[in-house]
Amino acid sequence: MQMNNRTQKAGIVCCSDGQKKEWAGKLRILETALSDMGIQPVCSDFIFERENVFSGTAKERADALMGFYRDSEIAEIFDISGGDAANGILPYLDYECIKNSGKRFWGYSDLTTVINAIYAKTGRSGVLYQIRNLIYDNKEQQIHDFKNTVVEQGRDLFLLNYRFIQQEQMQGIVVGGNIRCFLKLAGTEYMPDLEGKILLLESQSGSVSRIESFLCQLQQMGAFEKVAGVLLGTFTQLEQETGAQTAGRLVKKIAGKSLPVAVTADIGHGTDAKAVVIGEEMRFGSGQGAGCSVM
Numbered sequence: 292m293q294m295n296n297r298t299q300k301a302g303i304v305c306c307s308d309g310q311k312k313e314w315a316g317k318l319r320i321l322e323t324a325l326s327d328m329g330i331q332p333v334c335s336d337f338i339f340e341r342e343n344v345f346s347g348t349a350k351e352r353a354d355a356l357m358g359f360y361r362d363s364e365i366a367e368i369f370d371i372s373g374g375d376a377a378n379g380i381l382p383y384l385d386y387e388c389i390k391n392s393g394k395r396f397w398g399y400s401d402l403t404t405v406i407n408a409i410y411a412k413t414g415r416s417g418v419l420y421q422i423r424n425l426i427y428d429n430k431e432q433q434i435h436d437f438k439n440t441v442v443e444q445g446r447d448l449f450l451l452n453y454r455f456i457q458q459e460q461m462q463g464i465v466v467g468g469n470i471r472c473f474l475k476l477a478g479t480e481y482m483p484d485l486e487g488k489i490l491l492l493e494s495q496s497g498s499v500s501r502i503e504s505f506l507c508q509l510q511q512m513g514a515f516e517k518v519a520g521v522l523l524g525t526f527t528q529l530e531q532e533t534g535a536q537t538a539g540r541l542v543k544k545i546a547g548k549s550l551p552v553a554v555t556a557d558i559g560h561g562t563d564a565k566a567v568v569i570g571e572e573m574r575f576g577s578g579q580g581a582g583c584s585v586m
Contacts, residue, residue, distance in 0.1 A: 308374025461520025493524030
C-alpha cells in the first residue's frame with residue numbers, strides 16, 4: 292500500500308525494545324520530517340522505556356500495533372525500534388485483521404520476526420526498513436527515496452545495487468532479514484515456508500564464528516536445499532573484523548556451489564540502507580546489477 296499526495300496518517304510503534312527517553316527530541320524531528328512530506332505521524336503510547344528496556348508488556352505492545360491496524364485512517368505502520376523483544380508480541384496479534392487490513396508493517400533488525408511472522412500467517416508483505424534513517428547522516432537521500440516511494444508511488448527506495456558471487460540469476464518471494472532475529476522463528480508457527488524463496492540475510496553484530504554458527508543452523512534446518520537463492524546484505528561487525536567478502540565466502544562454503552548467491556551493500560543496518568519488501572516475488576539477474584525486477 293502506498294500513500295497518495297493527500298495528507299494521510301501513519302502509525303509509529305515500538306514493538307521491540309523501548310526507546311530511551313533521551314530520544315524524545317529525535318522523535319519530534321522524525322515527526323516533522325514525515326509531516327513535511329504530507330504524512331501525519333500518530334505515535335503509540337508504548338514508545339519509551341518504562342521498566343528495564345520495555346515500553347510495555349508484550350501484550351500491550353501488540354495491542355498498540357493492532358490499534359493501528361484497526362484504525363481506518365492509518366495508511367502505513369512504521370516501527371522505530373530494534374533490539375530483542377519483538378517476538379514476544381507474536382502470539383497476541385490478530386492475524387485475520389492484519390490480513391484484511393491491506394496495510395504494510397515497516398521495520399528492521401529485530402522486527403524481522405514480526406515482518407516474517409505476518410507473511411507466514413497471512414501472506415501479507417512487509418518492508419525491511421528503518422524509518423529513523425530519515426533523520427540521520429544520509430537524510431537528504433533517504434528523504435528523497437522515501438518520498439518518491441511512499442508518497443509519489445515510485446520505486447527509488449527499493450532499487451538495489453547488487454552483484455552475483457555464485458551463479459547468475461535467481462527468482463522467488465523474498466523472506467528473511469536479520470539472520471539472528473530470523474532464526475528466532477525456527478521451529479515455530481511463525482517461520483515462513485522456505486521452499487523456492489530468496490533468503491535475505493544481514494546482520495549488525497556477530498563475529499565470524501557466530502555468523503558461521505547461524506549459517507550452520509540454517510543448513511541443518513535444510514534451508515539451503517529449499518531456497519532458490521540467497522541475497523546477502525551487510526554484516527557490520529563481521530566486515531569490520533574480517534572484510535566485506537567474509538559473509539559470501541561462508542555462505543558458499545556452507546550452502547554449496549550450486550545455490551545462487553548475490554550480495555548488496557544497500558540492505559543492512561547502515562544509515563544509508565535502502566528497503567526491501569519481504570513477501571514479494573523478485574527476480575535478480577547478472578545483467579540487472581543496478582536494480583531488480585519485481586514480479
